[in-house]
Amino acid sequence: MAGYTDSKQDHLTRLRRIEGQVRGLQRMVEEDKYCIDVLTQVSAANRALQSFALSLLEEHMSHCVADAAAKGGAEADAKIKEASDAIARLVRS
Numbered sequence: 001m002a003g004y005t006d007s008k009q010d011h012l013t014r015l016r017r018i019e020g021q022v023r024g025l026q027r028m029v030e031e032d033k034y035c036i037d038v039l040t041q042v043s044a045a046n047r048a049l050q051s052f053a054l055s056l057l058e059e060h061m062s063h064c065v066a067d068a069a070a071k072g073g074a075e076a077d078a079k080i081k082e083a084s085d086a087i088a089r090l091v092r093s
Contacts, residue, residue, distance in 0.1 A: 003063030004056055014052050021045040053090055057083070 004011055022045055028038045061083055068079035 003059040007059065011052070011056070014048070014055075018045060018048045018052065021048060050090070057086060057090070060086070 002008075021041065025038060025041050025045065028041060065079045065083050068076045070076075
């Protein structure tokens with residue numbers, strides 16, 4: 001079971017809202033809106049995606065990583081490395 005299963009509907013709602021923001025960006029470009037206005041909306045969509053990613057990462061760490069760490073061994077090491085790699089990708093993006 002995925003760590004986000006309990007909040008799956010909340011996540012889907014957030015993703016649909018982000019999808020709406022991106023579609024709004026498409027409309028803005030189609031309608032030749034002012035560049036700065038489009039960039040402002042791009043920034044808002046980026047923040048929304050980052051917020052979603054952090055929420056998902058928090059759930060992953062409190063569920064998947066914590067469970068593996070409690071068991072110890074190679075699985076714990078692998079989950080910690082996996083989480084560290086995911087954090088590094090988020091920081092670079």
